[in-house]
Amino acid sequence: MRWGRLLLALVWAMAIYLASAQPGGQVGLSSPWDKFAHAAAFGVLAWLLRTGGLPLAASLGLTALYALSDEFHQLYVPGRQADLLDWLADVAGAMISLGIDPGSDPAIRNKGPRM
Template sequence: MGRVAAWVPALAWAAVIFSLSAQPTLPAPEVPYVDKVLHFGAYAVLGACLAFAVHRSSLPMALAVLLGAAYGASDEIHQMFVPGRSPDVFDWVADAAGVAAAVYLYSRWRVRRGAPAGAAVARVPFPGA
Protein backbone atom coordinates (compact mmCIF):
# COMPACT_ATOMS: atom_id res chain seq x y z
CA MET A 1 0.00 0.00 0.00
CA GLY A 2 1.40 3.39 -1.00
CA ARG A 3 1.89 6.34 1.27
CA VAL A 4 -1.12 8.22 -0.11
CA ALA A 5 -3.38 5.16 -0.07
CA ALA A 6 -2.49 4.58 3.60
CA TRP A 7 -4.48 7.71 4.46
CA VAL A 8 -7.72 6.50 2.82
CA PRO A 9 -9.03 4.57 5.87
CA ALA A 10 -8.47 7.59 8.15
CA LEU A 11 -10.18 9.94 5.71
CA ALA A 12 -13.09 7.54 5.26
CA TRP A 13 -13.58 7.15 9.01
CA ALA A 14 -13.33 10.92 9.49
CA ALA A 15 -16.14 11.26 6.92
CA VAL A 16 -18.25 8.76 8.90
CA ILE A 17 -17.69 10.77 12.09
CA PHE A 18 -18.58 14.00 10.26
CA SER A 19 -21.80 12.51 8.90
CA LEU A 20 -22.81 11.27 12.35
CA SER A 21 -22.05 14.69 13.83
CA ALA A 22 -24.28 16.32 11.24
CA GLN A 23 -27.32 14.41 12.53
CA PRO A 24 -29.59 16.38 14.88
CA THR A 25 -30.01 13.33 17.14
CA LEU A 26 -28.44 9.92 17.41
CA PRO A 27 -29.94 6.92 19.15
CA ALA A 28 -28.07 6.07 22.34
CA PRO A 29 -28.93 4.08 25.45
CA GLU A 30 -30.06 6.06 28.48
CA VAL A 31 -26.95 5.16 30.46
CA PRO A 32 -24.93 7.87 32.20
CA TYR A 33 -21.79 8.84 30.28
CA VAL A 34 -22.37 6.30 27.51
CA ASP A 35 -21.85 9.13 25.01
CA LYS A 36 -18.30 9.55 26.30
CA VAL A 37 -17.65 5.83 25.79
CA LEU A 38 -19.03 6.09 22.25
CA HIS A 39 -16.84 9.13 21.54
CA PHE A 40 -13.81 7.28 22.90
CA GLY A 41 -14.54 4.25 20.71
CA ALA A 42 -15.20 6.18 17.51
CA TYR A 43 -12.03 8.20 17.93
CA ALA A 44 -10.02 5.12 18.89
CA VAL A 45 -10.86 3.76 15.44
CA LEU A 46 -9.75 7.07 13.93
CA GLY A 47 -6.56 6.94 16.02
CA ALA A 48 -5.73 3.44 14.77
CA CYS A 49 -6.31 4.55 11.16
CA LEU A 50 -4.13 7.62 11.68
CA ALA A 51 -1.40 5.57 13.37
CA PHE A 52 -1.36 3.23 10.39
CA ALA A 53 -1.17 6.16 7.97
CA VAL A 54 1.65 8.00 9.73
CA HIS A 55 3.58 4.76 10.17
CA ARG A 56 3.29 3.94 6.45
CA SER A 57 4.28 7.53 5.63
CA SER A 58 7.35 7.38 7.92
CA LEU A 59 6.07 10.28 10.01
CA PRO A 60 6.29 10.63 13.80
CA MET A 61 3.50 8.86 15.71
CA ALA A 62 2.82 12.06 17.65
CA LEU A 63 1.38 13.48 14.43
CA ALA A 64 -1.42 10.90 14.56
CA VAL A 65 -2.38 12.07 18.06
CA LEU A 66 -2.25 15.72 17.06
CA LEU A 67 -4.34 15.18 13.92
CA GLY A 68 -6.92 13.10 15.77
CA ALA A 69 -7.25 15.54 18.66
CA ALA A 70 -7.52 18.47 16.24
CA TYR A 71 -10.20 16.65 14.26
CA GLY A 72 -12.10 16.01 17.50
CA ALA A 73 -11.96 19.72 18.31
CA SER A 74 -13.17 20.63 14.83
CA ASP A 75 -15.99 18.11 15.22
CA GLU A 76 -17.16 19.80 18.41
CA ILE A 77 -17.07 23.19 16.66
CA HIS A 78 -19.02 21.67 13.75
CA GLN A 79 -21.74 20.62 16.19
CA MET A 80 -22.33 24.29 17.09
CA PHE A 81 -23.92 24.66 13.65
CA VAL A 82 -26.09 21.52 13.77
CA PRO A 83 -29.61 22.07 15.15
CA GLY A 84 -30.15 19.97 18.25
CA ARG A 85 -26.41 19.49 18.87
CA SER A 86 -23.95 21.42 20.99
CA PRO A 87 -20.21 21.27 21.62
CA ASP A 88 -18.94 19.65 24.80
CA VAL A 89 -15.34 19.90 25.99
CA PHE A 90 -15.70 16.54 27.74
CA ASP A 91 -16.67 14.94 24.44
CA TRP A 92 -13.44 16.33 23.02
CA VAL A 93 -11.49 14.93 25.98
CA ALA A 94 -13.02 11.50 25.25
CA ASP A 95 -12.16 11.94 21.55
CA ALA A 96 -8.53 12.82 22.28
CA ALA A 97 -8.20 10.01 24.83
CA GLY A 98 -9.54 7.49 22.30
CA VAL A 99 -7.07 8.66 19.67
CA ALA A 100 -4.14 8.64 22.12
CA ALA A 101 -5.01 5.17 23.44
CA ALA A 102 -5.26 3.68 19.95
CA VAL A 103 -2.03 5.30 18.77
CA TYR A 104 -0.25 4.03 21.87
CA LEU A 105 -1.58 0.50 21.40
CA TYR A 106 -0.69 0.55 17.69
CA SER A 107 2.82 1.70 18.57
CA ARG A 108 3.26 -1.06 21.14
CA TRP A 109 1.93 -3.61 18.65
CA ARG A 110 4.43 -2.45 16.01
CA VAL A 111 7.30 -2.73 18.50
CA ARG A 112 6.26 -6.25 19.47
CA ARG A 113 6.06 -7.24 15.81
CA GLY A 114 9.71 -6.28 15.52
CA ALA A 115 9.60 -2.96 13.71
CA PRO A 116 13.09 -2.06 12.54
CA ALA A 117 15.14 0.18 14.81
CA GLY A 118 14.78 3.82 13.89
CA ALA A 119 11.32 3.35 12.37
CA ALA A 120 8.79 6.11 12.94
CA VAL A 121 7.09 3.98 15.58
CA ALA A 122 10.25 4.03 17.73
CA ARG A 123 9.88 7.79 18.24
CA VAL A 124 6.64 7.57 20.21
CA PRO A 125 6.82 10.27 22.90
CA PHE A 126 4.72 8.45 25.52
CA PRO A 127 5.90 8.15 29.13
CA GLY A 128 7.10 4.68 30.01
CA ALA A 129 7.27 3.59 26.36
Template sequence: MKKYYTLLSILAAAFILWVIYLANAGATSVFFSVRQHIPFGDKLGHFGLFGSLTLLVLAATNGKSVGVSGQRYYIGSLVILLFVTAEEISQLYIPSRTFDVFDWLADVAGILGASLVYKLALQMRTNRTL
Protein backbone atom coordinates (compact mmCIF):
# COMPACT_ATOMS: atom_id res chain seq x y z
CA MET A 1 0.00 0.00 0.00
CA LYS A 2 2.93 2.33 0.71
CA LYS A 3 4.07 2.03 -2.93
CA TYR A 4 0.58 3.03 -4.07
CA TYR A 5 0.62 6.18 -1.91
CA THR A 6 4.16 6.95 -3.01
CA LEU A 7 3.15 6.76 -6.66
CA LEU A 8 0.08 8.93 -6.05
CA SER A 9 2.24 11.45 -4.16
CA ILE A 10 4.66 11.68 -7.08
CA LEU A 11 1.82 12.11 -9.57
CA ALA A 12 0.15 14.79 -7.42
CA ALA A 13 3.45 16.65 -6.98
CA ALA A 14 4.11 16.45 -10.73
CA PHE A 15 0.64 17.86 -11.44
CA ILE A 16 1.20 20.73 -8.99
CA LEU A 17 4.62 21.48 -10.50
CA TRP A 18 3.03 21.53 -13.96
CA VAL A 19 0.35 23.99 -12.81
CA ILE A 20 3.05 26.18 -11.23
CA TYR A 21 5.04 26.07 -14.48
CA LEU A 22 1.96 27.18 -16.45
CA ALA A 23 1.33 30.03 -14.01
CA ASN A 24 4.98 31.13 -14.06
CA ALA A 25 4.98 31.10 -17.87
CA GLY A 26 1.81 33.18 -17.96
CA ALA A 27 0.05 30.42 -19.89
CA THR A 28 -3.66 29.80 -19.87
CA SER A 29 -5.24 26.61 -18.64
CA VAL A 30 -8.70 25.22 -18.06
CA PHE A 31 -7.78 25.05 -14.34
CA PHE A 32 -7.22 28.80 -14.23
CA SER A 33 -10.51 29.46 -16.05
CA VAL A 34 -12.57 27.20 -13.78
CA ARG A 35 -11.28 28.78 -10.58
CA GLN A 36 -12.42 32.21 -11.76
CA HIS A 37 -16.05 31.02 -11.93
CA ILE A 38 -16.11 29.55 -8.43
CA PRO A 39 -16.34 31.85 -5.41
CA PHE A 40 -12.96 31.71 -3.66
CA GLY A 41 -11.91 29.20 -6.34
CA ASP A 42 -8.25 30.17 -6.14
CA LYS A 43 -8.11 29.72 -2.36
CA LEU A 44 -10.11 26.47 -2.51
CA GLY A 45 -7.67 25.25 -5.15
CA HIS A 46 -4.67 26.03 -2.95
CA PHE A 47 -6.35 24.35 0.04
CA GLY A 48 -7.36 21.26 -1.93
CA LEU A 49 -4.15 20.76 -3.89
CA PHE A 50 -1.77 21.06 -0.97
CA GLY A 51 -4.11 19.33 1.46
CA SER A 52 -4.40 16.36 -0.89
CA LEU A 53 -0.66 16.27 -1.51
CA THR A 54 0.00 16.38 2.23
CA LEU A 55 -2.40 13.53 2.94
CA LEU A 56 -0.80 11.38 0.23
CA VAL A 57 2.73 12.14 1.44
CA LEU A 58 1.80 11.35 5.04
CA ALA A 59 0.35 8.01 3.96
CA ALA A 60 3.41 7.30 1.80
CA THR A 61 5.80 8.05 4.68
CA ASN A 62 3.68 6.28 7.31
CA GLY A 63 3.43 9.56 9.20
CA LYS A 64 7.10 9.76 10.13
CA SER A 65 7.59 12.64 12.52
CA VAL A 66 10.31 14.64 14.17
CA GLY A 67 10.41 16.22 17.61
CA VAL A 68 10.89 19.98 17.84
CA SER A 69 10.77 21.73 21.21
CA GLY A 70 8.82 18.90 22.79
CA GLN A 71 6.24 18.72 19.96
CA ARG A 72 5.97 16.10 17.21
CA TYR A 73 5.58 17.26 13.60
CA TYR A 74 5.05 15.18 10.50
CA ILE A 75 8.13 15.39 8.28
CA GLY A 76 5.96 15.28 5.15
CA SER A 77 3.92 18.24 6.35
CA LEU A 78 7.06 20.23 7.14
CA VAL A 79 8.58 19.52 3.71
CA ILE A 80 5.41 20.61 1.93
CA LEU A 81 5.19 23.71 4.15
CA LEU A 82 8.75 24.66 3.18
CA PHE A 83 7.95 24.10 -0.49
CA VAL A 84 4.77 26.20 -0.53
CA THR A 85 6.48 28.97 1.42
CA ALA A 86 9.38 29.08 -1.04
CA GLU A 87 6.99 28.91 -4.02
CA GLU A 88 4.82 31.75 -2.75
CA ILE A 89 7.85 33.93 -1.96
CA SER A 90 9.31 33.20 -5.41
CA GLN A 91 6.27 34.93 -6.91
CA LEU A 92 7.71 38.25 -5.76
CA TYR A 93 10.43 37.77 -8.40
CA ILE A 94 8.37 36.39 -11.31
CA PRO A 95 6.77 39.11 -13.45
CA SER A 96 3.79 36.97 -14.50
CA ARG A 97 2.90 36.12 -10.88
CA THR A 98 1.39 38.03 -8.00
CA PHE A 99 2.38 37.30 -4.42
CA ASP A 100 -0.69 36.81 -2.21
CA VAL A 101 -0.31 36.00 1.47
CA PHE A 102 -3.85 34.59 1.45
CA ASP A 103 -2.78 31.96 -1.09
CA TRP A 104 -0.07 30.92 1.37
CA LEU A 105 -2.59 30.85 4.21
CA ALA A 106 -4.87 28.61 2.11
CA ASP A 107 -1.87 26.32 1.46
CA VAL A 108 -1.09 26.20 5.18
CA ALA A 109 -4.74 25.52 6.05
CA GLY A 110 -4.73 22.60 3.58
CA ILE A 111 -1.53 21.21 5.09
CA LEU A 112 -2.82 21.56 8.66
CA GLY A 113 -6.22 20.12 7.76
CA ALA A 114 -4.68 17.10 6.05
CA SER A 115 -2.29 16.56 8.97
CA LEU A 116 -5.22 16.60 11.39
CA VAL A 117 -7.25 14.20 9.23
CA TYR A 118 -4.26 11.83 9.05
CA LYS A 119 -3.74 11.99 12.83
CA LEU A 120 -7.42 11.35 13.53
CA ALA A 121 -7.51 8.45 11.06
CA LEU A 122 -4.49 6.90 12.79
CA GLN A 123 -6.13 7.28 16.18
CA MET A 124 -9.37 5.73 14.93
CA ARG A 125 -7.49 2.81 13.38
CA THR A 126 -5.45 2.29 16.55
CA ASN A 127 -8.56 2.35 18.76
CA ARG A 128 -10.30 -0.21 16.53
CA THR A 129 -7.43 -2.71 16.73
CA LEU A 130 -7.22 -2.65 20.52
Protein backbone atom coordinates (compact mmCIF):
# COMPACT_ATOMS: atom_id res chain seq x y z
CA MET A 1 0.00 0.00 0.00
CA ARG A 2 1.06 3.53 -0.69
CA TRP A 3 -0.40 5.30 2.33
CA GLY A 4 0.45 8.78 1.05
CA ARG A 5 -1.69 8.27 -2.05
CA LEU A 6 -4.52 6.82 0.01
CA LEU A 7 -4.35 9.83 2.32
CA LEU A 8 -4.53 12.09 -0.75
CA ALA A 9 -7.58 10.10 -1.90
CA LEU A 10 -9.22 10.78 1.45
CA VAL A 11 -8.43 14.50 1.21
CA TRP A 12 -9.75 14.54 -2.38
CA ALA A 13 -12.96 12.79 -1.28
CA MET A 14 -13.43 15.46 1.39
CA ALA A 15 -12.91 18.17 -1.24
CA ILE A 16 -15.59 16.54 -3.41
CA TYR A 17 -17.93 16.47 -0.41
CA LEU A 18 -17.33 20.14 0.35
CA ALA A 19 -17.89 21.11 -3.29
CA SER A 20 -21.13 19.15 -3.47
CA ALA A 21 -22.33 20.76 -0.23
CA GLN A 22 -22.45 24.17 -1.92
CA PRO A 23 -26.01 25.40 -2.62
CA GLY A 24 -27.12 25.05 -6.23
CA GLY A 25 -26.80 28.73 -7.14
CA GLN A 26 -23.11 28.77 -6.20
CA VAL A 27 -21.94 25.94 -8.47
CA GLY A 28 -21.78 27.84 -11.75
CA LEU A 29 -21.38 24.98 -14.24
CA SER A 30 -24.08 24.27 -16.78
CA SER A 31 -24.67 21.13 -18.76
CA PRO A 32 -22.69 19.55 -20.42
CA TRP A 33 -19.67 21.10 -18.68
CA ASP A 34 -20.78 19.83 -15.29
CA LYS A 35 -20.47 16.26 -16.59
CA PHE A 36 -16.82 16.87 -17.49
CA ALA A 37 -16.23 18.24 -13.98
CA HIS A 38 -17.88 15.14 -12.48
CA ALA A 39 -15.79 12.82 -14.66
CA ALA A 40 -12.58 14.64 -13.81
CA ALA A 41 -13.22 14.78 -10.05
CA PHE A 42 -14.10 11.12 -9.71
CA GLY A 43 -11.45 10.08 -12.22
CA VAL A 44 -8.83 11.62 -9.94
CA LEU A 45 -10.32 9.83 -6.94
CA ALA A 46 -10.22 6.45 -8.70
CA TRP A 47 -6.65 7.06 -9.87
CA LEU A 48 -5.50 7.97 -6.36
CA LEU A 49 -7.10 4.82 -4.95
CA ARG A 50 -5.54 2.62 -7.64
CA THR A 51 -2.08 4.13 -7.37
CA GLY A 52 -2.46 3.87 -3.59
CA GLY A 53 -2.36 0.12 -4.01
CA LEU A 54 -6.00 -0.90 -4.16
CA PRO A 55 -6.99 -3.49 -6.76
CA LEU A 56 -8.66 -2.25 -9.92
CA ALA A 57 -12.11 -3.55 -8.98
CA ALA A 58 -11.89 -2.06 -5.49
CA SER A 59 -10.80 1.31 -6.87
CA LEU A 60 -13.70 1.40 -9.31
CA GLY A 61 -16.21 0.01 -6.81
CA LEU A 62 -15.30 2.42 -4.02
CA THR A 63 -15.37 5.36 -6.42
CA ALA A 64 -18.79 4.35 -7.79
CA LEU A 65 -20.17 3.93 -4.26
CA TYR A 66 -18.75 7.25 -3.13
CA ALA A 67 -20.25 8.91 -6.21
CA LEU A 68 -23.61 7.37 -5.36
CA SER A 69 -23.35 8.67 -1.79
CA ASP A 70 -22.46 12.10 -3.20
CA GLU A 71 -25.61 12.15 -5.30
CA PHE A 72 -27.66 11.07 -2.27
CA HIS A 73 -26.02 13.82 -0.19
CA GLN A 74 -27.08 16.42 -2.77
CA LEU A 75 -30.73 15.58 -2.11
CA TYR A 76 -30.34 17.53 1.13
CA VAL A 77 -28.43 20.53 -0.24
CA PRO A 78 -30.62 23.54 -1.17
CA GLY A 79 -30.83 24.01 -4.92
CA ARG A 80 -29.13 20.67 -5.67
CA GLN A 81 -30.55 17.35 -6.74
CA ALA A 82 -29.45 13.78 -7.29
CA ASP A 83 -28.93 13.04 -10.96
CA LEU A 84 -28.36 9.62 -12.56
CA LEU A 85 -26.45 11.27 -15.41
CA ASP A 86 -24.07 12.88 -12.91
CA TRP A 87 -23.43 9.46 -11.36
CA LEU A 88 -22.84 7.95 -14.81
CA ALA A 89 -20.35 10.74 -15.56
CA ASP A 90 -18.61 10.00 -12.25
CA VAL A 91 -18.28 6.30 -13.08
CA ALA A 92 -17.22 7.03 -16.66
CA GLY A 93 -14.48 9.33 -15.37
CA ALA A 94 -13.30 6.60 -13.00
CA MET A 95 -13.26 4.04 -15.80
CA ILE A 96 -11.33 6.37 -18.10
CA SER A 97 -8.73 7.18 -15.46
CA LEU A 98 -8.32 3.49 -14.66
CA GLY A 99 -8.00 2.59 -18.34
CA ILE A 100 -11.05 0.36 -18.34
CA ASP A 101 -12.45 -0.32 -21.80
CA PRO A 102 -15.53 -2.53 -21.58
CA GLY A 103 -15.02 -3.52 -25.20
CA SER A 104 -11.48 -4.78 -24.60
CA ASP A 105 -12.41 -7.76 -22.41
CA PRO A 106 -11.80 -10.91 -24.48
CA ALA A 107 -14.63 -12.66 -22.64
CA ILE A 108 -17.01 -9.99 -23.95
CA ARG A 109 -15.41 -9.52 -27.36
CA ASN A 110 -15.45 -13.24 -28.23
CA LYS A 111 -19.17 -13.69 -27.52
CA GLY A 112 -20.12 -12.60 -31.01
CA PRO A 113 -21.43 -14.93 -33.70
CA ARG A 114 -18.95 -17.46 -35.06
CA MET A 115 -18.56 -17.66 -38.76
